[in-house]
Amino acid sequence: RVLRAVQVIVDEKLANPILIGRPAVIEHRIERFGLRLRGGVDFTVVNPENDPRFRDYSETYFKMMARQGITPQYAKLEMRRRTTLIGAMLLSKGEADGMVCGTVSTTAAHLRYIDQVLGGTNEVYAAMNGLVLPGRQIFLVDTHVNVDPTACQLAEITIMAAEELKRFGIEPKVALVSHSNFGTSEAPSARKMRDTLAILRERAPELEVDGEMHGDSALDPKLREQLVPDGTLIGEANLLVCPNIDAANIAYNLLKVAAGNNVAIGPILLGVKAPVHILTPSATVRRIVNMTALVVVDAAA
Structure with missing residues (x-):
């Protein structure tokens, strides 16, 4: 669903997608689903297994979390296995304008890293x-x-x-x-x-x-x-x-x-300092595209 949504996003020129995942897996699935996506042209990949920025990211994350029981070693481990954490750090460093996550795992799991890195505008999300x-x-x-x-x-x-x-x-x-x-x-x-x-x-x-x-x-x-x-x-x-x-x-x-085949919007995450939304595992291709469009509007604003 995510890659099919990316194909629509590219075709409709909604955004320049950044995918966080293993390049070989992404390429295999593009071929498997018969998509026209080209890595490095239609989208950028951040490889969680190897990226030169991760040293800076893990050091930054450790400084943020040092008083909350996070050690330097654990910060490095988290930075290589938590895609939402990587995405939040991309936003924090100004290397991305927005993020859509949540098609895997729970809202609470994703919100944990969003809160740690980006923080909120209010006392409640x-x-x-x-x-x-x-x-x-x-x-x-x-x-x-x-x-x-x-x-x-x-x-x-x-x-x-x-x-x-x-x-x-x-x-x-x-x-x-x-x-x-x-x-x-x-x-x-x-x-x-x-x-x-x-x-x-x-x-x-x-x-x-x-x-x-x-x-x-x-x-x-x-x-x-x-x-x-x-x-x-x-x-x-x-x-x-x-x-x-x-x-x-x-x-x-x-x-x-x-209601049947009507348009569902969201979940729209309220209270975050950056354009970020956490979807659910049931999100359709169209909902992923719609939420990406919302993130684009948020980032432009």
């Missing part, structure tokens, strides 16, 4: 997924990073996600979704969503947001108006903020499959 459905666009957070975020973290995640939607040219309409519908439950997760709303009212008073509410209330403004005529969310919500990773991830994957 988050992942946002989007779906282009018939008649509507829906984005959900946090689908992959925070297992059970606090109200303060959810408020920060909401603000980051809303800013990302604005960069897409979409005016964010935020619903804080829950099993509780405007005070029908006093469960901890319901109170957390109400606390999130209170924090957002203070920190982002211009944001169109309301909650806590059921999923159908978020997408059906007539139903919502019957419940709360003085609500502060107008029309259909396009950004659903979930109380935990279970709710967000399950909702996204159910919608993605039930």
Whole structure:
């Protein structure tokens, strides 16, 4: 999938791809899949087994991590076996403009090295997924990073996600979704969503947001108006903020499959200082291409 995506990226002139992997394996797979890619012409290869830059990279990584139990020997080992770490170092050194990773392993495993080398713009990272459905666009957070975020973290995640939607040219309409519908439950997760709303009212008073509410209330403004005529969310919500990773991830994957052949966007990694996104092992060729295009826009900005 990655190499097929690279072929599309090259054909559409989206970017100059840098592949991190063993050259012999890459060439074998290009031949096996009948692709037209030419190493050194259509893409550049960073060989994790042998690159003259790795001495500098491992020394830099050791300096970053010396107070976190990393020895010089371990830094060298990590630099030759962790492709995401190599990619993050390429960005740190200014030798790449962005990175897409994650088709193998877990979000947490990739985020570890991204955080170590590149760092964040806020105190929390988050992942946002989007779906282009018939008649509507829906984005959900946090689908992959925070297992059970606090109200303060959810408020920060909401603000980051809303800013990302604005960069897409979409005016964010935020619903804080829950099993509780405007005070029908006093469960901890319901109170957390109400606390999130209170924090957002203070920190982002211009944001169109309301909650806590059921999923159908978020997408059906007539139903919502019957419940709360003085609500502060107008029309259909396009950004659903979930109380935990279970709710967000399950909702996204159910919608993605039930909606059929519609466009899935993401995961979009929020809160990193560089244009980086962590995909999932289920990412299609088109999603890899779409996320590469997003990275290009991020880097240009």
